[in-house]
Amino acid sequence: MKTISEKILSKRSGVDAASGDIVTVPVDLVFAHDGTLPLAIQELGGHSVKFPESVVAFCDHASPSPSEKVSNVQTLMRQFAHAYGLDFYENGDGICHQIVLERYASPYKIIVGGDSHTCTHGALGAFATGMGSTDVASIMAYGKTWLKVPETVHVEVSGKLPKNVHSKDVFLELLSQITADGATYKALEFYGDTVDAMSVESRATLSNMAIEAGAKVGMCAADKKVEAYLAHYGRSNEFTPLYADKDAIYIQKVRIRAETIVPMIAKPHKVDNVVPVTELEGQEVDQVCIGSCTNGRIEDLRAAARILDGHRSKARLVIYPASRDVLLKALKEGILETLLKAGASIGPPGCGFCIGRTVALGDGEIALSTQNRNFKGRMGNDTSFIYLSSPSTAAASAIGGKITDPRGLER
Amino acid sequence: MRIEGKVVRVFPSDTNTDEIIAGKYKYDELDLHKLARHTFESLDTHFYDDCKRLKDPILVAGANFGCGSSREQAPQVLKACGVSCVIADSFARIFYRNGFNIGLPLVECESISNNVTQDEMLNVDFDRGVIRSENRNAEYRFKPIPQFMQELLERGGLMQYLDARGGFTD
Numbered sequence: 001m002k003t004i005s006e007k008i009l010s011k012r013s014g015v016d017a018a019s020g021d022i023v024t025v026p027v028d029l030v031f032a033h034d035g036t037l038p039l040a041i042q043e044l045g046g047h048s049v050k051f052p053e054s055v056v057a058f059c060d061h062a063s064p065s066p067s068e069k070v071s072n073v074q075t076l077m078r079q080f081a082h083a084y085g086l087d088f089y090e091n092g093d094g095i096c097h098q099i100v101l102e103r104y105a106s107p108y109k110i111i112v113g114g115d116s117h118t119c120t121h122g123a124l125g126a127f128a129t130g131m132g133s134t135d136v137a138s139i140m141a142y143g144k145t146w147l148k149v150p151e152t153v154h155v156e157v158s159g160k161l162p163k164n165v166h167s168k169d170v171f172l173e174l175l176s177q178i179t180a181d182g183a184t185y186k187a188l189e190f191y192g193d194t195v196d197a198m199s200v201e202s203r204a205t206l207s208n209m210a211i212e213a214g215a216k217v218g219m220c221a222a223d224k225k226v227e228a229y230l231a232h233y234g235r236s237n238e239f240t241p242l243y244a245d246k247d248a249i250y251i252q253k254v255r256i257r258a259e260t261i262v263p264m265i266a267k268p269h270k271v272d273n274v275v276p277v278t279e280l281e282g283q284e285v286d287q288v289c290i291g292s293c294t295n296g297r298i299e300d301l302r303a304a305a306r307i308l309d310g311h312r313s314k315a316r317l318v319i320y321p322a323s324r325d326v327l328l329k330a331l332k333e334g335i336l337e338t339l340l341k342a343g344a345s346i347g348p349p350g351c352g353f354c355i356g357r358t359v360a361l362g363d364g365e366i367a368l369s370t371q372n373r374n375f376k377g378r379m380g381n382d383t384s385f386i387y388l389s390s391p392s393t394a395a396a397s398a399i400g401g402k403i404t405d406p407r408g409l410e411r
Numbered sequence: 412m413r414i415e416g417k418v419v420r421v422f423p424s425d426t427n428t429d430e431i432i433a434g435k436y437k438y439d440e441l442d443l444h445k446l447a448r449h450t451f452e453s454l455d456t457h458f459y460d461d462c463k464r465l466k467d468p469i470l471v472a473g474a475n476f477g478c479g480s481s482r483e484q485a486p487q488v489l490k491a492c493g494v495s496c497v498i499a500d501s502f503a504r505i506f507y508r509n510g511f512n513i514g515l516p517l518v519e520c521e522s523i524s525n526n527v528t529q530d531e532m533l534n535v536d537f538d539r540g541v542i543r544s545e546n547r548n549a550e551y552r553f554k555p556i557p558q559f560m561q562e563l564l565e566r567g568g569l570m571q572y573l574d575a576r577g578g579f580t581d
Binding site: 024035036038039042043045047061069073114115116118130131132133134135137138141142144145146180181184185211214216270355356357360373375376377378380382 | 425427429430433434435440441452453474475478479480481482483484486487501503504505508509512513568569570573578579
């Protein structure tokens with residue numbers, strides 16, 4: 001009678017684990033990026049990396065490097081990776097979480113990332129959680145970590161989502177119900193025929209946002225869609241089905257009817273400050289940003305392109321594909337042409353606008369972004385305002401330069 | 412273990428890691444003491460100086476303190492400011508783990524942010540799980556921290572703890 005988390009942690013710790021137990025597990029993948037690896041290297045000190053094949057480094061947050069200081073920090077990372085023969089992803093390869101989805105994550109893996117959105121990989125049935133640089137260093141040195149087996153919140157979404165309403169809106173609706181610390185120390189598990197009908201890319205948005213409710217992990221079942229996703233990336237041999245037991249015990253159950261979900265917006269400066277788009281229609285925006293580990297996948301760019309096709313964006317429009325693979329697909333499908341003709345500024349795969357280091361807002365400016373967080377100052381300016389939405393809402397809003405309900409569009 | 416100090420600030424619920432230390436700095440500056448000057452910059456430009464004026468300043472906060480990013484620079488800059496411990500109604504998970512990993516004492520005490528004010532002198536007894544206000548002769552209880560987590564603090568952090576034990580003994 002195990003939840004997905006209990007199953008994974010029991011199997012990997014070799015102990016019959018239940019919620020509340022503390023277990024020690026080997027870590028299959030530990031990764032960090034230009035914001036967190038340098039500090040981890042410092043913390044590692046004189047220790048060696050025990051299992052170099054399990055450690056991966058990414059230049060994605062301040063990428064390409066905008067300054068000498070950042071370049072020097074990235075040099076440090078490059079030298080470290082070279083010394084140990086680690087997989088190293090350069091500026092322009094993409095966001096760590098997108099690359100991990102494409103190339104590394106799979107069911108039953110234990111993944112620790114030096115980044116809070118590591119929970120993304122729960123969409124492929126991995127127990128994936130974010131930790132700080134010292135934890136990353138200790139895993140590099142010892143190959144293991146300790147974890148408290150979380151209680152799980154069962155989230156069931158059933159029915160059919162309305163046109164131009166997406167998994168991002170589903171999560172924002174959930175967040176409005178359970179709030180920013182509603183799942184602290186807990187796992188989220190996503191179920192229901194709506195989730196079954198979602199692509200892995202859509203589910204990844206749900207898993208990615210789990211941390212915004214304070215959750216440790218955001219798990220989805222590893223079903224046929226996960227199998228197909230892994231096959232697409234040449235990793236069929238990594239698939240194993242993974243479902244919770246029917247009689248698993250959950251600490252809380254949340255039920256959402258898909259038909260009732262509307263496009264949602266998270267208002268400044270908190271992610272759970274959520275309202276339906278209808279309450280904000282007409283709010284002017286200076287810059288629309290489409291991308292990030294939350295909504296920078298090919299499916300998101302397709303949705304944006306479908307809406308923007310034939311239009312010219314009134315707002316400044318900045319689009320950052322989440323990985324080289326996404327960018328190549330966008331190129332092949334003619335999406336880049338559509339976005340460029342709509343006035344988009346297309347960035348190199350990476351975090352870009354989300355973290356405010358290579359892209360920043362002006363004083364008092366208003367951004368609408370498909371990212372995961374809208375804390376004060378996040379996009380590089382303490383006096384700016386950040387609204388969060390789905391890619392469809394963002395694209396629709398770019399056209400008129402003001403927040404727009406995407407359900408009202410022809411497409 | 413005991414800590415005694417003045418409350419340097421009481422922050423509201425959901426004070427996040429972007430507020431503690433803006434993301435834009437973490438790619439530039441590995442020197443945590445230099446970085447510390449930017450602690451809480453977007454909310455409170457006097458924070459660093461006020462901490463440095465006190466011996467063992469204590470930071471108090473509402474619920475979900477440290478929510479947001481996993482950046483370890485958040486508890487690190489607080490420690491570099493000289494904060495002796497953080498007492499909050501509750502903590503966000505990653506921040507809580509990071510605090511202990513770097514040897515910054517964190518105490519979870521329900522409703523503490525409603526009960527104490529800035530400049531109050533507090534005495535925190537980790538073994539008994541009691542916070543005492545010297546000004547008002549009032550006491551607040553908290554669940555004592557598990558033994559191995561106290562050991563993390565005593566050793567100065569996770570790496571020191573693991574090195575002393577030769578790794579994860581399970």
